Amino acid sequence: MDRYDAHTTEAKWQRVWEDERAFHVPNPEPGADRSRKKYVLEMLPYPSGTLHMGHVLVHTIGDVLARFHRRTGKLVLHPIGFDSFGLPAENEAIRRGGHPRDTVERNITHITREMKRMGWTFDWDRVLAAHTPEYYRWTQWLFLRLYDAGLAYRKPAPVKWCPQDQVVLANEQVHDGRCEYCGSEVVSKNLEQWFFKQTAYAQELLDDLDGLDWPERIKTMQRNWIGRSEGAEILFRIDELDVDIPVFTTRPDTLFGSTFFVLAPEHPLVAQLIDRSSNADELGDYVRRAGAKRGEERAAAEEKTGVFTGFFATNPVNEARIPIWVADYVLMDYGTGAIMAVPAHDERDREFAERYDLPIVTVIDDGEKLVDSAQFSSLPAEEAKRAIVDSLEQRGRGKQAISYRLRDWSFSRQRYWGSPIPIVYCEQCGEVPVPDEQLPVELPDLEDYRPRGIAPLAGADEWVRTTCPRCGGEGRREVETMDTFVDSSWYFLRYCDAHNDQAPFDKEIADWWCPVDQYIGGVDHTTMHLIYARFFMKALNDLGLVGFREPFQGFFTNGWVKLGGTKMSKSKGNVISPDELISTYGADSLRLYTLFMGPADGDMEWTDEGLEGMARFVRRLYRLVGEVAERPHTGDEPANELLRKSHETIARVTDDLGRRLSFNTAIAAVMELVNELSRAGAADPAARFAAETAVSVIQPYAPHVAEELWEHLGHSRLWEEPWPVADESQLQRETFELVVQVNGRVRDRFEVGIDLPEEELVALATASPRVQAHIEGATVRKTIVVPHKLVNFVTG
């Protein structure tokens, strides 16, 4: 048998699969049995020009699972597409010159070729790209449905603005006050922005986490992000203005200790106060300066600052008149933008009170009981919360309330390379949605699409000028485009029915495949994509468009591949090229090693030696199995250790892939079997079964060499072969290694018969000279026997 040639073999099988469209999965007949379906999906990749290790990891995980489930008899949907709109594509095009469409389409062509070289079994008949009119037509259509339902709306909002990219960023795209994409410092700007009302689903987004098979840490991150707080909303009266101002507090029990009142600088009431305040100049000046500051600047300020308005609010519980201040430590976008300050029991209020000499009144003692709180005094704090809110509620001055940290999703972008928002502004009719039959609103080609502080589309006069769909008069198109997270909030639905030109997808088909059974991707999408897509499904379900409310039932987070202790990245210059590695070692070795490095949900350290070792394993497998294949097939399979090991390997790999998602240990299990086969030799009566087993269960990882060897073994089409099932009876051992301990320390170990009674085990253990040496002269107070494991003597 020749030395294994990965290059030729991989090309050979890839060609067969391609020619046969072997991994295309048809849509089900109406009423088909849903228990057979399995939707395996990796997060929509940005089409960079070449594959990087991140792609290799995430798609290999998906492919191993897809190939495994296919062989267990499942109908597996395993599609791929491209996140081809958005900043990275646009920036890449600007950098390289040319149009973003040309850039992404060239990239898609190239990366598709590399993906095929990896042997990944995508259903290429369902491929999609976010930037094509066939796709974004339906992104726009879905936007309109949300718009009709009042879930997409426009409001002026202070937004994060990246001066470098000339674009509004979502909160989630700002890290440490810097733009996620270019690293520039972000500033604040007030603009009309489009929002999706995801806060309407805050509670449900929180509650439904319980039913998801996600890593607990991801659920925790989402829970914190949603940030539910229970408390009360309490009305404070401002007599001079004849208004009631609500505040949110989690500590209604401290209400008697509220000695001042604070409004956020952006609070709508502040404008009125400025007009009537004797302190108007100072107040106006403060509000202006606060508005120019970034949130991070405000948070990082050494000392809290504020200005007294000259007005007073009335504490509803004791009629105390407390001064109203404006201070930028109170944020407009949490709670009601106004607080009752309780300096005795809130660190921030205390800091402010100390700086401005405001009174500090203690109302909770060390025993967590109320003091100086009228009829509530001496109540435990927890009880007092309820009692005070109840009493306020009876007088119409307050109520139980829940507040969330989650904000609505700002999805408009002042950039070119995204889906146009299908809205027309008309002098007569105002904001008018584009009728469905006029979709898609196509993105026009622009000579200059670079960001200039206003949306680039604003410069496309001919495109912007249109007729109002409602009155037929003059209208102007919305010039902002959609965040790419809108594209990725529904793409998994489109895969189900990728060629539908009447609707984004057929509900019955989508309901058959969805939800995604196993989603795979990075942790970094936890608080953005994963929340947005969940919100979308809930909204789409309420609109009757889908029959489920959660998009991803199972989620597996892939870690990072590191080199020299740091995450691989172009900027650090520590990247390795998967395409080159395929050329040198073959895709099978790369696939295997990527998953063998360590647990796939953690970070993994790359070493070239490790990959070489894996290539060595593949050649060794090829040689050993080849030796077995060359021998005549005798057909007898006596029960021996190698046979038992084969069945054990089947059981372990099946469990690792089917339940544990433990990819590295499954490979180790196959290696153990191959080692055992090597020791036993090709002449062993169980050698053939062992070889077939090893080839069969390594196939999801190393599909090419496995297919080749399967053929050598006289079979064909391993990718369609049913997954082997371990024979329970063959798993039973006749003997086991009895461990004998004295006081918990191992003193001897030897093989004994599997069904020896306890007394016999104890007798054998006692008889051991090594054990004797340790129990001689001592009294054995206690003897513990663990069946099939050990005997432990406890001496006194």
Added chain:
RNA sequence: GCCGAAGUGGCGGAAUUGGUAGACGCGCCGGACUCAAAAUCCGGUGCCCGAAAGGGCGUGUGGGUUCGAUUCCCACCUUCGGCACCA
């Protein structure tokens, strides 16, 4: 500051339900083959004492529960990740 995850040989890691710590691989050492090298194959490899037999130590640190703890409990240290004036 708050929330979360993780600390095991020279290295990546395994140990799934409290029961043989270190599977599997890398590296290293020794051997076979070879004129030689590479490749390949075989064997060894936690640390300390010992010629060996054997003994002691050992899963971040300190305690605890238990016949027995990498696994459970308490306190702490370190690293990484998320959030951060959220009322």
